[in-house]
Amino acid sequence: MRKTTPLLPFILVTSLFFMWGLANNMTDTLLAAFRRIMSMSDFQTSFVQMSFYGAYFCLALPAAIFIKRFTYKAGILLGLGMFIAGGLLFYPASITMTYGHFLGALFILAGGLSVLETTANPYIIAMGPEESGTRRLNFAQSFNPIGSITGVVLSKFFILSHLNHADATQRAMMSHEELTLVRSQELNAMMGPYVGVALFLLVIWLVIAFTKMPRASDVGAKVDVRASIGRLLKNSRYVSGVVAQFFYVGAQIGVWSFTIRYVMTELGTNEEQASSWYIAALVVFTVLRFVFTGLMRYFSPRHLLSFSAVLAIICTLGVVTLSGYAATVSLVAISACMSLMFPTIYGISVKGLGDDTKIGASGLIMAILGGAVLTAIQGQVSDLTGSIRLAYLVPGFCFLLIAVYGYFGSFNIFRREPVS
Numbered sequence: 327m328r329k330t331t332p333l334l335p336f337i338l339v340t341s342l343f344f345m346w347g348l349a350n351n352m353t354d355t356l357l358a359a360f361r362r363i364m365s366m367s368d369f370q371t372s373f374v375q376m377s378f379y380g381a382y383f384c385l386a387l388p389a390a391i392f393i394k395r396f397t398y399k400a401g402i403l404l405g406l407g408m409f410i411a412g413g414l415l416f417y418p419a420s421i422t423m424t425y426g427h428f429l430g431a432l433f434i435l436a437g438g439l440s441v442l443e444t445t446a447n448p449y450i451i452a453m454g455p456e457e458s459g460t461r462r463l464n465f466a467q468s469f470n471p472i473g474s475i476t477g478v479v480l481s482k483f484f485i486l487s488h489l490n491h492a493d494a495t496q497r498a499m500m501s502h503e504e505l506t507l508v509r510s511q512e513l514n515a516m517m518g519p520y521v522g523v524a525l526f527l528l529v530i531w532l533v534i535a536f537t538k539m540p541r542a543s544d545v546g547a548k549v550d551v552r553a554s555i556g557r558l559l560k561n562s563r564y565v566s567g568v569v570a571q572f573f574y575v576g577a578q579i580g581v582w583s584f585t586i587r588y589v590m591t592e593l594g595t596n597e598e599q600a601s602s603w604y605i606a607a608l609v610v611f612t613v614l615r616f617v618f619t620g621l622m623r624y625f626s627p628r629h630l631l632s633f634s635a636v637l638a639i640i641c642t643l644g645v646v647t648l649s650g651y652a653a654t655v656s657l658v659a660i661s662a663c664m665s666l667m668f669p670t671i672y673g674i675s676v677k678g679l680g681d682d683t684k685i686g687a688s689g690l691i692m693a694i695l696g697g698a699v700l701t702a703i704q705g706q707v708s709d710l711t712g713s714i715r716l717a718y719l720v721p722g723f724c725f726l727l728i729a730v731y732g733y734f735g736s737f738n739i740f741r742r743e744p745v746s
Contacts, residue, residue: 335539336453340466342402342446345527346439347473348480349409351582351608352519353378353432355481358586358597363512364425365494368587368714372705375579377429379697381436382443389444390688391551398452399539401445406531408438413524420517423509428516435520440691447672448687453540464619467669471612475605480519482601488515489597554685564686567675570731571693574667576700577638577724580717581660582607583701588645588714592653603654607661618666627670632732635725638663642722646715653715660721667728700724 357371364370393401412435419427450466490508497505558564585607589600618630641663644656672690679686700720708717 334537336450336466338534338537338539339402339446339449339453340469341530342406342442343466343470344473344476345409345523345530346442347470348477348523349435349439349473350378350477351474352477352481352485352523353436354579354582355478355486355586355597355601355604356428356516357583358590358600359481359485359489359512359516360425360428361587362489362493362597363509363516365497368584368705368708368717369702370705372583372702373425373429374432375583375701376698377433378436379575379579379694379701381433382440383692383695383698385437385440386444386688386691386694387551387685389441389691390684392441393445394684397539397541398445398449399534399541401441402449402534402539403531405438405441405445406527406534408441409435410438410524410527410531412436412438413520413527416517416520420510420513423506423513431520440694443694444684444688444691447691448676448683451673451676451683461619461622463673464615464622464666464669468612468615468619471608471615471665475608475612478601478605478608480523482598482605484519485516486598486601488512491596551685554682557682558679558686558689561679564675564679564689566731567671568689568693570728571668571671571675571690572696573700573724573727574664574671574696575694576696577721577728578664578668579697580701580704580721580724581657581664584704584708584714584717585657587708588657588718589654591714592650603658607658610658611661611665614662614665618670627666628674628732630666630732631670631674632729634663634666635729635732638725639722639729642718642725645718646722657718663725671728671731696724 353374356374357368360366360374361368361371389401389405392404412431412433415431415434416428419431446466447463450463454462489512492500492508497508500508582604585604586597586600589595589603590597593600618634621630638660641656641659645653645660648656675690676683676686704717704720707720708714711717
């Protein structure tokens with residue numbers, strides 16, 4: 327009997343892709359916000375992403391063990407609970423006005439997202455025939471950038487529009503009381519959307535808690551982490567996929583985290599105005615995600631991945647060498663090229679893993695650590711060279727590695743993997 331996809335559970339799990347997209351990209355705008363509020367360098371603001379994506383690394387494997395021991399549904403409820411707790415912790419952080427407290431709240435929130443992604447990605451693949459798993463995951467992931475757009479819009483109108491336009495020099499001339507008042511107003515504006523999203527997620531948590539969800543491959547699951555890891559390390563396609571995912575996420579987060587900063591430099595705008603270009607990039611990303619999902623009916627996902635990576639390299643060179651509107655358009659165009667990369671690398675990597683899928687999924691989510699490591703490197707390049715343009719050579723190098731992975735199917739260039 328042919329395996330079919332249950333509609334309501336599929337819709338509910340797909341909605342989670344929207345929610346973590348919202349959280350991811352609302353957080354991306356915090357780099358520009360904290361840079362102004364706290365008068366920080368690019369490297370210091372990258373601590374936001376180090377905390378956020380560091381949590382992904384720390385929680386992914388425990389999440390995989392948890393869902394392998396229990397169920398996908400339990401993993402979803404755990405992840406949503408942490409997401410809610412992290413959002414609510416923005417309230418006390420706004421009162422203390424301490425950067426470290428915000429980073430702590432982000433770590434808990436992102437830990438929840440790590441659990442959700444570790445759970446939802448393989449769950450979507452398990453909700454139907456294996457041969458259409460990559461296409462099904464691309465469809466579900468298509469709602470992720472819609473959430474991303476929503477997150478940046480919320481940030482634009484409720485956070486960035488409330489930033490005081492005083493720069494670091496002007497803030498240094500303020501009295502302690504005046505500076506404290508300005509920062510308090512800005513941080514309260516930052517807190518609002520996170521607490522609001524957390525309260526909305528309480529409703530989602532209750533709906534999922536009272537909905538009957540399929541167990542999929544959880545039936546009869548047995549935890550044997552050491553054996554799974556041993557088998558996975560011998561799988562060159564999987565290991566290469568983890569490496570490719572590390573560099574892809576590093577590229578994506580680096581491109582988006584400094585988009586507002588780049589546009590402000592090239593076009594002479596403020597944070598709120600520059601965020602419109604970020605929204606444009608996410609719209610392009612969203613539209614092309616659906617386009618690439620359709621193209622996968624006719625072309626190999628791997629070939630599309632390699633092709634898009636080459637285009638991304640060309641666009642990145644435009645970001646580094648051009649200026650003004652031409653450079654800004656090149657930056658937006660990178661998002662079109664990135665649109666299929668995460669789910670395609672993920673789908674190729676987990677295909678055929680069988681009982682090792684959940685532990686394998688955790689490795690791919692742990693690879694999201696690239697967003698912390700490579701964004702910090704990009705921030706350092708910007709600070710050391712004094713050029714945000716040159717800093718984009720970091721994601722450009724990442725796209726080069728992804729192009730190699732897409733063409734050969736792994737990083738073992740002496741043995742090409744079969745087209746999948």
